[in-house]
Amino acid sequence: MTARFHADDYLPLTAPMFEVLLALADGxxxxxxxxxxxxxxxxxxxxxxxxxxxxxLKRFIDEGLIAECDERPDPALDDERRRYYRxxxxxxxxxxxxxxxxEAAVFxxxxxxxxxxxxxx
Amino acid sequence: xxxxxxxxxxxxPEEFRAGYEREMLRTFSAQQRDASLEGRAAxxxxxxxxxxxxxxxxxxxxxxxxxxxxxxxxxxxRRRPGFYAIAASVLAIGIAATTAIxxxxxxxxxxxxxxxxxxxxxxxxxxxxxxxQPWELSYPSFKDLQANATTLESVAAYMRNGVRLGGRxxxxxxxxxxxxxxxxxxxxxxxxxxxxxxxxxxxxxxPVVMISNRLATERFGSAGQAVGQAVAIDGSASTIVGIxxxxxxxxxxxxxxxxxxxPFGTQSFMRYRSVHVALVVARLRQGATIExxxxxxxxxxxxxxxxxxxxxxxxxILVRSLAAQVTATSRAIVAALxxxxxxxxxxxxxxxxxxxxxxxxxxxxxxxxRLSLGASRARLTRQFLTETACVALIGTVLGIAGxxxxxxxxxxxxxxxxPPLVLPTINGAALAAALGAAAVATxxxxxxxxxxxxSFVRGPAPAVERRRHRLLTAxxxxxxxxxxxxxxxxxxxxxxxxxxxxxxxxxxxxMQVSLPPTGYNGPDAxxxxxxxVVARVRALPGVTAATAGAPPPFTSGSIxxxxxxxxxxTGGAVATYRRIQPGYFGTLGIPLIAGRDFNTNxxxxxxxxxxxNHGLARRFWPSADAxxxxxxxxxxxxxxxxxxxxxxxxxxxxxxxEEAPELAAYQPHTQRPWNGLYVxxxxxxxxxxxxxxxxxxxxxxxxxxxxxxxxxxxxRLAATxxxxxxxxxxxxxxxxxxxxxxxxxxxxxxSYSVNSRFREFGVRAAIGxxxxxxxxxxxxxxLRPAATGLAVGLAGGAMASFAARALLYEVGPFxxxxxxxxxxLFLALVALASWRPASRAARIDPTVALREE
Numbered sequence: 001m002t003a004r005f006h007a008d009d010y011l012p013l014t015a016p017m018f019e020v021l022l023a024l025a026d027g028x029x030x031x032x033x034x035x036x037x038x039x040x041x042x043x044x045x046x047x048x049x050x051x052x053x054x055x056x057l058k059r060f061i062d063e064g065l066i067a068e069c070d071e072r073p074d075p076a077l078d079d080e081r082r083r084y085y086r087x088x089x090x091x092x093x094x095x096x097x098x099x100x101x102x103e104a105a106v107f108x109x110x111x112x113x114x115x116x117x118x119x120x121x
Numbered sequence: 122x123x124x125x126x127x128x129x130x131x132x133x134p135e136e137f138r139a140g141y142e143r144e145m146l147r148t149f150s151a152q153q154r155d156a157s158l159e160g161r162a163a164x165x166x167x168x169x170x171x172x173x174x175x176x177x178x179x180x181x182x183x184x185x186x187x188x189x190x191x192x193x194x195x196x197x198x199r200r201r202p203g204f205y206a207i208a209a210s211v212l213a214i215g216i217a218a219t220t221a222i223x224x225x226x227x228x229x230x231x232x233x234x235x236x237x238x239x240x241x242x243x244x245x246x247x248x249x250x251x252x253x254q255p256w257e258l259s260y261p262s263f264k265d266l267q268a269n270a271t272t273l274e275s276v277a278a279y280m281r282n283g284v285r286l287g288g289r290x291x292x293x294x295x296x297x298x299x300x301x302x303x304x305x306x307x308x309x310x311x312x313x314x315x316x317x318x319x320x321x322x323x324x325x326x327x328p329v330v331m332i333s334n335r336l337a338t339e340r341f342g343s344a345g346q347a348v349g350q351a352v353a354i355d356g357s358a359s360t361i362v363g364i365x366x367x368x369x370x371x372x373x374x375x376x377x378x379x380x381x382x383x384p385f386g387t388q389s390f391m392r393y394r395s396v397h398v399a400l401v402v403a404r405l406r407q408g409a410t411i412e413x414x415x416x417x418x419x420x421x422x423x424x425x426x427x428x429x430x431x432x433x434x435x436x437x438i439l440v441r442s443l444a445a446q447v448t449a450t451s452r453a454i455v456a457a458l459x460x461x462x463x464x465x466x467x468x469x470x471x472x473x474x475x476x477x478x479x480x481x482x483x484x485x486x487x488x489x490x491r492l493s494l495g496a497s498r499a500r501l502t503r504q505f506l507t508e509t510a511c512v513a514l515i516g517t518v519l520g521i522a523g524x525x526x527x528x529x530x531x532x533x534x535x536x537x538x539x540p541p542l543v544l545p546t547i548n549g550a551a552l553a554a555a556l557g558a559a560a561v562a563t564x565x566x567x568x569x570x571x572x573x574x575x576s577f578v579r580g581p582a583p584a585v586e587r588r589r590h591r592l593l594t595a596x597x598x599x600x601x602x603x604x605x606x607x608x609x610x611x612x613x614x615x616x617x618x619x620x621x622x623x624x625x626x627x628x629x630x631x632m633q634v635s636l637p638p639t640g641y642n643g644p645d646a647x648x649x650x651x652x653x654v655v656a657r658v659r660a661l662p663g664v665t666a667a668t669a670g671a672p673p674p675f676t677s678g679s680i681x682x683x684x685x686x687x688x689x690x691t692g693g694a695v696a697t698y699r700r701i702q703p704g705y706f707g708t709l710g711i712p713l714i715a716g717r718d719f720n721t722n723x724x725x726x727x728x729x730x731x732x733x734n735h736g737l738a739r740r741f742w743p744s745a746d747a748x749x750x751x752x753x754x755x756x757x758x759x760x761x762x763x764x765x766x767x768x769x770x771x772x773x774x775x776x777x778x779e780e781a782p783e784l785a786a787y788q789p790h791t792q793r794p795w796n797g798l799y800v801x802x803x804x805x806x807x808x809x810x811x812x813x814x815x816x817x818x819x820x821x822x823x824x825x826x827x828x829x830x831x832x833x834x835x836x837r838l839a840a841t842x843x844x845x846x847x848x849x850x851x852x853x854x855x856x857x858x859x860x861x862x863x864x865x866x867x868x869x870x871x872s873y874s875v876n877s878r879f880r881e882f883g884v885r886a887a888i889g890x891x892x893x894x895x896x897x898x899x900x901x902x903x904l905r906p907a908a909t910g911l912a913v914g915l916a917g918g919a920m921a922s923f924a925a926r927a928l929l930y931e932v933g934p935f936x937x938x939x940x941x942x943x944x945x946l947f948l949a950l951v952a953l954a955s956w957r958p959a960s961r962a963a964r965i966d967p968t969v970a971l972r973e974e
Contacts, residue, residue, distance in 0.1 A: 032148040035148065049171050049178075050171065051133075051171070052174050055137075055178045057141075082144075
């Protein structure tokens with residue numbers, strides 16, 4: 001029998017943790033794809049190295065937040081077969097919960113007038 | 122890339138690498154390819170970042186895995202709490218007992234002399250034809266040796282003495298008279314102050330004294346402040362010149378005062394060669410051996426006897442190491458005790474090992490399933506290692522705490538029986554050895570099921586079972602041998618306690634009363650004081666009889682040569698003599714065999730009279746009655762007066778219970794006054810309870826009197842068997858510990874055997890085996906290896922007892938009662954330990970057992 005899942009138990013996430021989950025939110029990716037996406041999306045502020053990345057992936061897999069998909073060829077890397085990772089429902093719930101947490105923090109900061117107005121892009 | 126691969130091997134745990142190494146290398150090569158498009162700086166940056174990351178995340182993975190393994194371990198403990206509790210207890214008991222007992226053996230027997238270069242220190246005594254115990258040397262002999270011995274670098278002497286310490290709270294304390302060179306000979310450095318000078322250690326020397334640090338602190342606040350102060354010793358002021366550290370317990374740990382012996386040189390006990398008072402300790406000259414020293418001293422002894430043939434005929438010199446002297450009574454059992462320590466450790470390790478192996482074989486299915494699911498052998502090894510490390514850790518912590526508690530208990534319980542010079546403390550090396558051995562055994566046996574590296578777990582199941590049986594046999598054998606020795610020693614001690622000492626020891630209390638040196642002039646002043654005390658004590662409610670005398674029973678007392686009127690040669694007979702008050706024999710319950718007791722007519726002015734014991738009477742006369750009216754002298758013939766024998770009393774074991782009664786003479790205190798006697802009272806209830814009343818009464822009569830050594834006769838009796846009791850308790854502790862370990866091991870092994878053969882028992886039950894049959898089957902499984910162990914153990918016990926026969930009293934090493942008792946005990950133990958597992962087997966429901974598979 002497994003214990004009931006509570007997304008809040010995993011919060012707060014560190015920046016690399018959140019970024020890895022976020023990177024998988026829009027589709028399955030292999031390790032290097034995750035590193036590249038995170039680096040590009042954060043303007044190079046979060047630079048993952050292989051050791052950190054695979055440590056996180058192993059932990060997320062053990063905790064059931066992501067799952068490994070079958071190996072398949074990476075079109076960008078000739079014919080090499082690579083392992084792909086997918087966000088599970090639990091993983092998505094945790095990423096969402098973390099987003100809400102940050103959102104609430106931003107709201108609080110704004111109500112204290114720490115920051116002026118929502119940034120629009 | 123190969124460099125990175127090697128680095129990953131070092132930094133990350135194997136299990137992690139198995140899953141991710143290939144991926145990580147691939148990712149890195151992709152990163153490197155992209156970075157090379159951006160230029161060299163980017164490649165360099167990638168390398169630096171990656172290296173830093175490897176060193177950060179590698180250890181994190183190790184911690185992560187440990188956390189996992191601990192989680193597994195916790196779940197395993199929860200599934201079988203009883204099993205792990207037993208394993209941890211076995212370790213704890215083994216470590217505690219081994220360490221505590223070894224620490225005592227080590228302090229008392231292995232390193233008995235805590236002095237620098239101690240193997241060059243020798244003790245010198247004289248062997249006499251009269252006495253089994255070696256004697257002291259005379260003071261003139263000591264001075265002779267000091268001046269002439271060439272094989273000895275320095276020769277020192279000491280003698281024990283009680284002194285009266287003046288000041289606000291006068292009390293008596295243990296003291297030693299020492300030669301000025303005692304501390305330099307032993308190479309003991311004083312805590313403060315200086316040694317005695319040669320002038321101070323000579324007749325007419327200035328009154329100086331050394332005191333212990335504890336006395337200095339008590340009286341003057343600190344060692345430094347005490348030096349140069351005056352202290353009243355036996356009524357006269359002495360200057361404190363040195364402070365002896367409390368760790369220096371020579372001649373024993375009760376001595377608080379050291380005085381130079383030279384100033385006493387003019388007194389009679391120091392002048393005669395026939396008076397043996399000086400305990401001599403010497404340091405061998407560099408290059409000299411005990412043998413060369415012995416040869417020189419024997420020649421010296423021969424020369425002395427040639428000069429004075431009547432002096433001490435038949436005396437031989439005894440030279441042995443100081444260590445041997447201190448542990449003289451215990452050499453025989455040292456090896457046995459050390460062997461026992463090793464055996465106990467072996468039993469502990471094998472018990473834990475067996476428990477874990479049994480547990481491991483019970484997990485064979487689990488291991489097989491996990492291996493087939495892809496867990497690596499290393500992974501499983503690591504997890505089992507973590508699990509057993511937890512057990513080892515808990516056992517170790519409990520074991521260390523237990524060792525301290527046990528040592529404190531043994532030291533407090535055996536204070537009187539411990540060898541005198543060193544106070545036992547937990548021996549670091551012993552603790553480390555015990556912990557190390559236990560840890561290695563635990564780890565090896567714990568990992569074995571996963572690693573399959575030990576022959577114990579390889580091979581078909583019956584072979585494993587056989588090996589386990591052999592282990593159990595060995596354990597039972599070791600434990601049984603120790604129990605046999607303990608039982609025989611215990612029975613011997615019990616026999617000793619049943620020996621009739623020749624007088625009644627029950628419900629008696631005694632205390633030493635020393636009168637101040639001034640105020641008791643005149644020949645009958647001191648006797649009159651004690652007569653008054655005895656009369657007042659006798660009148661106390663609850664006291665049925667009272668007397669006074671010195672020295673008290675169970676003390677060797679003063680010894681002198683016996684001279685009998687009409688006998689030119691007494692064959693070197695020596696006798697102890699005691700000064701007593703009237704009523705001594707009645708109070709102690711010593712029978713009067715012939716003649717009369719002392720009475721009030723035997724005063725200072727009357728004829729000098731003596732009572733002798735039956736042994737002394739028989740030595741010179743055909744009967745007790747024939748001895749009456751004859752005259753004897755005890756001591757130095759030229760100096761002592763003739764004493765008329767007026768009565769003969771029963772023999773008394775005055776020294777110890779095991780030594781046969783010696784020749785003894787008793788003189789009335791009135792005719793041989795002395796300022797310190799033991800007041801003794803027999804009561805009709807609790808003897809110790811009346812002691813304060815007697816003390817109060819004595820203080821009323823003489824406020825300056827020093828009252829000391831208050832104890833019951835039974836306590837004094839116990840002190841005489843203290844060293845025997847010491848060994849008996851130690852061996853008993855070993856035996857009890859192994860017994861407990863073996864019981865736990867049998868219980869653990871049988872429980873597991875039943876659990877892992879659940880189905881087999883189910884099948885047996887299904888084909889008609891009754892509950893009784895199943896129970897007998899399991900009991901038989903346990904009994905078979907135990908019976909072999911028992912047979913071997915009984916033989917081992919016989920050998921051990923034979924080796925320790927010097928410690929036995931009236932119980933032979935092959936005492937059949939003991940062997941029968943031990944056999945019964947072990948059979949009962951095996952039955953008891955396997956009872957629960959057997960009952961569980963008997964209750965197995967065949968339908969459940971068969972379905973489970």
